[in-house]
Amino acid sequence: MSSDEPSNGDLVRFPQSRVRPSAQGRPFRTLGLGPLARALGAPIEQATGHWCSRCQGIWYGYLLEVTCPVCGSRQG
Template structure:
């Protein structure tokens, strides 16, 4: 949708790391759980999956955890 004031396109742009399907056809490695999930003893069903591009795997964290538990990567 075009903004009539300045002529810019206002369509929503997806965040690049959001729900990205990993390529390559290799099986995905489960990297474990983040530190906060372990400290609080969070049930597995309350964690959120995160992709680590360095480790090429998925790890699960609680609330706002952003560090991969294996390598410390914070950028998806």
């Protein structure tokens, strides 16, 4: 590893929305669209699905939305 590469402690994991659902195999809730997707009227086919571990559901956002529209969590 060269001196200009970050060590593991320096890495910032992004995006948090890539977290695997903790309850795989259990039913999940559909949490709807994020505020930007709603404001732009984006079709669901253009939105990106994100897992919210607090709500145990999937919500759909447009572009770089990262906040759950139900609980406000940004941690996936």
